[in-house]
Amino acid sequence: MVNKSAHVVIVGAGFGGISAAHELAKSGFRVTIVDKNPYTTFLPLLYQVATGGVNPGDVTYSLRLFAAKQKGHVRVRRAAVTGIDKVNRLVQVDDGPDLTYDYLVIATGVTANFFGIPGAAEYSRTLYTRTGSIVVRDMIYGGMEDVADGGRKSFDVIVVGGGPTGVEMAGTLAEMKTIGIPKAYPEITPDQMNVTLVEMAPQLLTPFAKNLQEYTLKQLDDRGVDVRLNTAISSVHADHVELKDGTQLPADLVIWGAGIGGYDVVGEWDLPLGRGKRIEVEPSMLVVGEDRIFAVGDCAVITTDPLPQLAQPAIQQGAFVGKQVERLASGEPLASFSYKNKGIMATIGKAAAVAEFPNGWTVTGFPAWVLWVVVHLFFLLGNRNRVMSMINLAARYSFGSKSSATIVGDPLSPPSETALAERKEAQEKAKLEARRKHEEQAEPQHG
Template identity: 50%
Template sequence: MSTDELPRSGRPRVIVVGAGFAGLAAVRELRDADVDVLLLDRDPFNTFQPLLYQVATGGLNPGDITYSLRAFAARFPHARFRRATVTGVDTAQRRVRLDSGVEVGYDYLILCCGVVANYFGIPGAEENAWTIYSRRSAIAVRDRVLSNLESVAQGREGAVEPVVVVVGGGATGVEMAGALAELRNSGLPLAYPELDPRRARVVLVEMADTLLAPFHPTLRSYAARALRERGVDLRLGTAVRQVRPDSVVLSDGECLPSAVTVWATGVRACDQVAMWGLRQGPGGRIQVEADMRVVGQPDVFAVGDVAARGDDPLPQLAQPAIQGGRHAARQVRRLARGEPTEPFSYRDKGIMATIGRSDAVVQLPGRVRMRGFVAWVAWLGLHVLALMSNRNRLATMANLAVRYLTWKRTANVIVGDPP
């Protein structure tokens, strides 16, 4: 196997590590630049993470929100994709080492490799809790939830009561809890008539006193009220002390039975990043200068969730990642032309979270706040349009239409091969 994955064309060579929002934005921005681009990711597909909770609750197929990275790279004449995990970065020699042992040289490196779940050292959390930050983990949660319902409905020995505990009151936790509550309210009476719906509980545990901390207080209160109306058991101002295979121990001493514990509390840089010799800050985030270049590394950029600027880190959301990826690519173009870089300026376009069918909260710049049906339509339209292809958009619209329009009559969910 060659030790060089980019053609020797004489053009500057740019390696983009990570095919999330930031990585794809960077590749798009370099589409007509006089450079060769190599996109690296451990998966052969891009995953639209904001809709993974729908996969985890049987509303969408995994293929609805994934897109082939080889097909993506094929759109651009000077871009290539390789499935690989970066195991080392040699900034002195300008080389990236891959899990296959191959080393690839670069002139410019853009790191947007994403993050992993942060368990904050809570005993048993990493071993016994489940995340929904990747396609495979969302599928695992879906299959575990549905398998548990089958076991309880059939009275199998050793079946844990159908209780799902969601830890974390951010957007991911709220959306997951809301979707599970609707599954319980609309689907269970039809699909499992032998099971008392009151036995199936959804508990959301949040250490802070409110949900959705970045939102305005009125929207936080609205979200909490909407979840309670759907039957979600909110435990605000409560921390998790321990996670066991079949239960969660809370800070007040209560031991909650839990068939599935979904962990949605926060993220951090993966341990591998610490071995790359780059300066890191809280949460392991790579420290960058105003232009998004890594501190002390003039040819290396870091953007998205894995990066932070000093004491003013950007939120770990899609828009900062997209804008950061575009900015890093523009600076590569400037450096390739011998021009100085420019500082990055983030433009806040707002935040949103869905609570369930016909219900969401939206906060836009200029004190614009929406909730309820109008906010839900805005949330739905934006997320469908943000998908990678028309096939993804059509499939997502079709499956969501089935979920939101026919569930009370059909109770149909998407299933795989449950364990």
């Protein structure tokens, strides 16, 4: 018999956290979701936000509305977790009183991993948050405005990483370059925007079958993306990227999708961390060495069977942990998590995508693209989000050849423009200083 007064705190409202909350609510537990944002974000479509395909509100969903729709007692606490007091079972937060817990589920997700590359964290932009994607969108918009006004000759975007995020971003940017931008900016020619995809491995989409990797490479080549495989970055600067071989590539905007890792703050919670700062868990999803703390999703790694950091493992682990807490509260033995692989997919652009199923069956082109659209719309929370995303995606891909079909924001200067302004300011100061010294030397000497 489940103790319905037991309180479960869930840290993080991503795929794993939301899935766990839904399952726990059905079992009658009191649940509190703690997140610094008042919404949950559908991460797979953030690249569409960054390229003006969908609105930010279409890929986010109110946590309080989600909580209100659950059958059990679910509450939301908007705060950032600063620590965990395991002795007193407290979740410490930066705003308001600490939260007591009977059981704790950590689902913090991950952030960008820059691997210590100089300048990468400072000058790159990422697509792991709603805010970050809006910044990228506005920087692209700002760069195009500057080119159209004659402030710069071209706009160079470098996408780092050949996984799904990098491929999807590069492919969509290429379509903007050849279809959307010429319609929205008749002053700009396609060759004034350059898209380069840099990948350290010898292939794109490493987890996918070889034929899908080859298809993806050809599709990006056909769309005008400069794909550079077997290429490593040594440093990132405000207006260029330096490669390991010494080559410098001009860069107005660098979009980082090369790797992910756990948040630094999680390392302060006295939990066992593995590679990539991921929390080590048992097959039961209990954190190693703990009896009431679980971890799910990208932030966790099963030490005996590491799984890919994708949405499906997180969703399945969240639901599984909901049942595990019920077993624990009822005094029943815990089970071991078993991942049901439903396949992987990535989109490259209009009518071009790749999908691979557990039985080895692969699909490319338009059928894979339709499948990708259907799956992503299905997993969005809320009918409004599904409808609006469907309308916006239809506008982008059905009418893109006739209109720009792009959602825009406020122009934001990319890093290279800031660097250019700083250089100009430095040059002007140098000129003024040289003029001052020249005038001083030219003054007549009086004896």
